[in-house]
Amino acid sequence: MIRSILGAVLLSALAxxxxxxxxxxxxxxxxxxxxxxxxxxxxxxxxVVDAMRQxxxxxxxxxxRNPADAQQAARTRLQALTAQNKEAxxxxxxxxxxxxxxxxxxxxxxxxxGRAVLYGITDIEQARAIYRGWKASQGG
Numbered sequence: 001m002i003r004s005i006l007g008a009v010l011l012s013a014l015a016x017x018x019x020x021x022x023x024x025x026x027x028x029x030x031x032x033x034x035x036x037x038x039x040x041x042x043x044x045x046x047x048v049v050d051a052m053r054q055x056x057x058x059x060x061x062x063x064x065r066n067p068a069d070a071q072q073a074a075r076t077r078l079q080a081l082t083a084q085n086k087e088a089x090x091x092x093x094x095x096x097x098x099x100x101x102x103x104x105x106x107x108x109x110x111x112x113x114g115r116a117v118l119y120g121i122t123d124i125e126q127a128r129a130i131y132r133g134w135k136a137s138q139g140g
Contacts, residue, residue: 026131028124031099031109038108039123047095049107055092 030038030046034054040046059077063070081089102111110118110127116134121127 026128027113028128029098029102029111029114030124031095031102031104031107031111032122033107036108037122039125041124041128044124047098048092049095049099049104051088051092052096055089 025043028041028044030040030044031049032038032046033050034048038046059074063073099109102109102114102117104111104117106119108120108122110121110124110131112118112128112131116131118127118130121130
């Protein structure tokens, strides 16, 4: 079963990040779209990679076609952002930066220990089993 799943899922080592020490607990990062649900586990970091696009669409909704008017309205909207809005924008931009660092090609994607990515799986425990099997086969 796991072998057939491995055949359907792209598993690749990410050479740009140094893996953590062997004794460390697995670090799991999930990259998903806003309309995808993930069966997460404690300690998992979840990034919504299309959050910035959605946030910018809301901020630019209804702007005037006149550039000067649109610029003024956008400035007013940005100045009116609450701390919660700013936190959401920061999280959205962090998701994009982290996805770019890992060169995530599509979502959902689950990254283990900064060194391997599984695409297309939404259950963390299923992905963890596949990752551990792969890791064992690599002598790790």
